[in-house]
Amino acid sequence: MRTNNVIQKKLLSEEEVSVELAQYVIYLSDKCIKAKDSFTVVLSGGTLIHTMRKLVEKPNADCVDWSKWFVFWLDERVVSLEDPDSNYKLAYDGFLSKVPIPDGNIFAIDDELSTEEAAEEYEARLRVLVDNRTIGLSSCTGFPKFDLVLLGMGPDGHVASLFPWLYQRYEEERWVTFVKDSPKPPSSRITMTFPVINSSSECALVVTGKQVAYAVKVALASRESNFIPLPVEMVYPEGNLTWFLDKDALSQLSNINDHSYNSLFLGLGFLVLIITCLLYYFPCIHIFLALLKQQ
Numbered sequence: 001m002r003t004n005n006v007i008q009k010k011l012l013s014e015e016e017v018s019v020e021l022a023q024y025v026i027y028l029s030d031k032c033i034k035a036k037d038s039f040t041v042v043l044s045g046g047t048l049i050h051t052m053r054k055l056v057e058k059p060n061a062d063c064v065d066w067s068k069w070f071v072f073w074l075d076e077r078v079v080s081l082e083d084p085d086s087n088y089k090l091a092y093d094g095f096l097s098k099v100p101i102p103d104g105n106i107f108a109i110d111d112e113l114s115t116e117e118a119a120e121e122y123e124a125r126l127r128v129l130v131d132n133r134t135i136g137l138s139s140c141t142g143f144p145k146f147d148l149v150l151l152g153m154g155p156d157g158h159v160a161s162l163f164p165w166l167y168q169r170y171e172e173e174r175w176v177t178f179v180k181d182s183p184k185p186p187s188s189r190i191t192m193t194f195p196v197i198n199s200s201s202e203c204a205l206v207v208t209g210k211q212v213a214y215a216v217k218v219a220l221a222s223r224e225s226n227f228i229p230l231p232v233e234m235v236y237p238e239g240n241l242t243w244f245l246d247k248d249a250l251s252q253l254s255n256i257n258d259h260s261y262n263s264l265f266l267g268l269g270f271l272v273l274i275i276t277c278l279l280y281y282f283p284c285i286h287i288f289l290a291l292l293k294q295q
């Protein structure tokens with residue numbers, strides 16, 4: 001079942017989004033652990049980790065059976081795991097260091113490899129985990145099926161390390177690919193591909209702040225109608241897609257009806273043109289008729 005949930009009863013502050021996100025993750029974790037005794041989660045970097053802060057606070061943290069969690073990265077910068085740019089380090093400092101997930105269940109990239117090798121090695125590790133059934137497999141697509149993929153979005157509409165102007169977003173075969181010319185530093189990254197993202201049971205787009213408001217507007221206002229969609233518009237999972245948006249991220253959506261203003265301006269422009277033509281040509285026609293009469 002595919003659903004795109006944008007259920008916004010009221011405009012939320014970033015703090016309230018963090019609370020809602022924690023409730024949603026707790027609910028899914030509980031549901032999956034009851035059903036199959038494990039929960040496979042894919043993390044992004046960026047602002048997402050800060051928005052996940054309520055999950056590790058008490059009493060929320062005590063509601064989760066962390067021993068059943070398996071954690072992966074949707075994308076990773078090819079830097080040392082101790083580098084401030086590392087998505088692993090960001091997640092470790094803000095989330096993983098605060099909860100008792102077994103070390104063996106945390107799948108960071110191998111930071112000693114080259115970019116190409118790191119992508120290949122990460123995909124190979126995922127294949128082993130699919131074979132031993134730690135990660136599910138989508139019977140529809142043949143790609144791994146994670147229980148939850150948590151995505152952020154950049155101001156240009158990129159998700160993971162799948163950017164608007166880079167071909168990697170059209171990858172159809174590989175599970176994990178690499179980018180060496182990321183427009184956002186650092187330039188070398190590995191990233192899961194759209195077929196993997198879209199094979200997941202649940203996707204959550206966690207998007208906050210004014211800087212992403214325009215991309216949110218484009219994605220939500222013109223969903224399914226854009227000729228060249230933004231990467232965020234290509235998130236279309238087998239299961240559910242849930243957006244977590246704060247009021248700043250939604251701040252441009254009130255302008256969705258911009259086209260009505262556009263029509264108004266177009267109409268006014270047309271009127272001005274007609275009046276100008278009339279004012280200009282009437283005297284000319286009069287002079288022309290007067291000349292004709294004289295002859």
Ligand SMILES: O=C1O[C@H](COP(=O)(O)O)[C@@H](O)[C@H](O)[C@H]1O
Binds near residue numbers: 155160
């Ligand atoms: O570079 C990246 O950017 C995106 C979006 O980050 P944000 O700071 O704008 O939330 C992030 O989801 C991705 O994991 C990261 O590598």
